[in-house]
Amino acid sequence: MSEATPESRWDLTPLYSSPDATELAADLDEARRQAAAFRSDYSGKISGLDAGGLLAALRRYEALSELIAKPQLYAHLLFASDSGDDTAKCLSQQTAEFANLMSRELLFFNLEIMAVPDETFAAVSADPCLESYRHHLAHVRRFKPHTLTEREEQLLTLKNLSGVEAFTRLYDELSASLTYSMELDNEVREFTGEELLSLLHHPDATVRERAFATFLKKHEEHEIVLGSVFNTVILDHGQEIELRGYADPMAPTNLGNELTEGVVGRLMEVSEENYGLAREYFTHKAKLLNLPKLKNTDIYAPLPGSDRKFGFGEACELVRTAFRQFSPAWEEIITAFFADRRVDIYPRTGKSGGAFCMGMTPSFLPYVLLNYTGNLRDVATIAHELGHGLHFVLARRQSLVNYHPCLPLAETASVFGEMLLTRHLLDTESDKAVKIELLCAKIEDIIATTFRQNVLTRFEERIHRERQEGLLTSTRLCDLWWEENGRLYGDAVEMIEPYRWGWSYISHFIHARFYCYSYTFAELLVLSLYGQYREEGPSFIPVLEEILNGGGSRSPVEAAKLAGIDLEDPGFWQKGYDFLGELIGELKGLVGN
Numbered sequence: 001m002s003e004a005t006p007e008s009r010w011d012l013t014p015l016y017s018s019p020d021a022t023e024l025a026a027d028l029d030e031a032r033r034q035a036a037a038f039r040s041d042y043s044g045k046i047s048g049l050d051a052g053g054l055l056a057a058l059r060r061y062e063a064l065s066e067l068i069a070k071p072q073l074y075a076h077l078l079f080a081s082d083s084g085d086d087t088a089k090c091l092s093q094q095t096a097e098f099a100n101l102m103s104r105e106l107l108f109f110n111l112e113i114m115a116v117p118d119e120t121f122a123a124v125s126a127d128p129c130l131e132s133y134r135h136h137l138a139h140v141r142r143f144k145p146h147t148l149t150e151r152e153e154q155l156l157t158l159k160n161l162s163g164v165e166a167f168t169r170l171y172d173e174l175s176a177s178l179t180y181s182m183e184l185d186n187e188v189r190e191f192t193g194e195e196l197l198s199l200l201h202h203p204d205a206t207v208r209e210r211a212f213a214t215f216l217k218k219h220e221e222h223e224i225v226l227g228s229v230f231n232t233v234i235l236d237h238g239q240e241i242e243l244r245g246y247a248d249p250m251a252p253t254n255l256g257n258e259l260t261e262g263v264v265g266r267l268m269e270v271s272e273e274n275y276g277l278a279r280e281y282f283t284h285k286a287k288l289l290n291l292p293k294l295k296n297t298d299i300y301a302p303l304p305g306s307d308r309k310f311g312f313g314e315a316c317e318l319v320r321t322a323f324r325q326f327s328p329a330w331e332e333i334i335t336a337f338f339a340d341r342r343v344d345i346y347p348r349t350g351k352s353g354g355a356f357c358m359g360m361t362p363s364f365l366p367y368v369l370l371n372y373t374g375n376l377r378d379v380a381t382i383a384h385e386l387g388h389g390l391h392f393v394l395a396r397r398q399s400l401v402n403y404h405p406c407l408p409l410a411e412t413a414s415v416f417g418e419m420l421l422t423r424h425l426l427d428t429e430s431d432k433a434v435k436i437e438l439l440c441a442k443i444e445d446i447i448a449t450t451f452r453q454n455v456l457t458r459f460e461e462r463i464h465r466e467r468q469e470g471l472l473t474s475t476r477l478c479d480l481w482w483e484e485n486g487r488l489y490g491d492a493v494e495m496i497e498p499y500r501w502g503w504s505y506i507s508h509f510i511h512a513r514f515y516c517y518s519y520t521f522a523e524l525l526v527l528s529l530y531g532q533y534r535e536e537g538p539s540f541i542p543v544l545e546e547i548l549n550g551g552g553s554r555s556p557v558e559a560a561k562l563a564g565i566d567l568e569d570p571g572f573w574q575k576g577y578d579f580l581g582e583l584i585g586e587l588k589g590l591v592g593n
């Protein structure tokens with residue numbers, strides 16, 4: 001499935017001409033020099049600054065942070081596109097160590113912002129010149145009760161390099177290095193992990209099962225490393241929770257996301273109350289496939305007679321049209337990703353799996369990594385990642401501290417972009433069979449971003465809790481995974497035995513604690529926003545753009561309020577699931593039972 005050419009790989013030269021460019025080394029030197037100057041100018045002086053002085057310090061801090069980030073972002077992209085390349089590996093490690101050193105040097109700044117007495121802070125931050133920094137400053141100060149002394153923070157940051165960060169890196173390198181050999185069409189072939197996972201969309205049930213089993217069994221072979229990485233990362237988090245006095249493992253994520261435990265808890269409970277909807281769909285899908293019961297390898301199976309493949313050019317045209325119909329300006333923004341070669345398109349050995357969009361800093365345009373294999377879901381992934389890209393481009397009007405949206409809002413444009421694509425495809429399609437296929441794909445996608453993410457989050461909660469009691473054996477990790485998945489699938493889906501190892505390839509567990517509920521949050525929020533767009537028409541566009549333009553300058557509660565949504569309202573989340581129920585109803589109407 002490879003149409004790979006040099007043009008299908010991204011062009012990183014707008015950042016640096018090569019890994020050994022003299023500009024890169026010069027940036028590192030300049031950053032080191034500026035960090036030392038910043039420290040000597042401001043260390044011990046933050047609480048004495050007036051509003052104008054604090055503003056100047058914040059602006060210098062942002063410019064310096066951009067300078068530090070650029071080499072690291074470049075190295076990260078280089079490494080993601082070829083983790084087997086020694087130059088990329090060394091540069092990635094070197095810049096990570098450098099960023100670690102710089103963050104220790106600059107730690108004092110946020111610590112001193114936290115230490116400003118409440119009354120002084122209230123007076124200084126009330127000054128109009130700090131308006132665009134007020135949210136950021138308040139957010140920094142919220143971590144005060146969980147922050148240690150500067151020396152302790154420095155030591156923790158230093159030891160992370162050879163601790164949790166080293167295990168994360170090992171996990172990434174191991175995952176990217178795995179290749180699989182499997183028989184397909186009477187021929188034994190080598191596959192990347194991405195290629196095997198994409199075979200879950202193969203029309204032949206035995207191929208789907210063989211592909212997923214091959215993928216999972218290879219992970220089982222690496223049980224020692226994977227089990228050790230999971231245990232270490234979870235142990236590290238547990239120690240951090242204790243040291244910093246958080247109430248539970250999810251608390252730092254919620255604080256970072258500016259969400260209360262109540263809002264997140266309600267989101268998860270409502271998701272569980274609606275697991276029955278997923279089971280209803282699975283039972284229905286089994287009928288469509290003429291199977292007595294689904295296996296979990298059948299969930300994404302194509303319907304009989306549909307094996308539609310999309311060339312990459314055709315896929316891009318569909319995504320562009322869908323975005324254009326919403327807003328011509330949006331189409332222009334996403335088209336530039338291809339014109340500038342800021343997209344790495346096809347799978348290959350050594351390249352990171354999955355797909356991501358990397359927001360850089362306001363001065364540099366974002367990059368997108370895909371592993372395009374041509375099925376309908378890959379087309380949706382283009383819409384998803386370019387939605388992220390659009391969000392980062394719009395947020396460039398913010399300064400660095402307000403540029404990255406907080407996690408629960410980070411999936412807003414991506415999920416909305418996918419919705420635009422689905423609606424476009426459904427509206428332009430006259431063939432009933434294709435419409436059924438599209439609806440199934442959308443429903444499966446919503447199930448994957450809501451219920452499945454909820455299962456992942458429940459599993460993550462349990463492994464963190466149990467790790468506090470002692471080592472988690474691989475068998476125990478497998479058992480917990482099996483149980484939480486079983487709560488969703490119930491009697492409607494039979495899980496294949498190797499799926500016990502399904503936890504081991506979910507990189508979010510390693511990269512970002514409790515990231516997964518952000519997907520559930522975003523999907524349900526976007527279903528509501530999309531519903532509003534259908535009701536209100538074009539007058540809704542500026543509302544959504546205002547949310548996206550804001551980047552990370554607002555909390556999720558404030559951003560949702562712009563669209564008149566109250567996240568504290570317990571009934572809010574149910575609306576998203578009601579929308580899913582409607583889609584399932586629409587599907588039944590088309591199928592005729």
Ligand SMILES: [Zn+2]
Pocket residue numbers: 384388411414
């Ligand atoms: Zn995303």
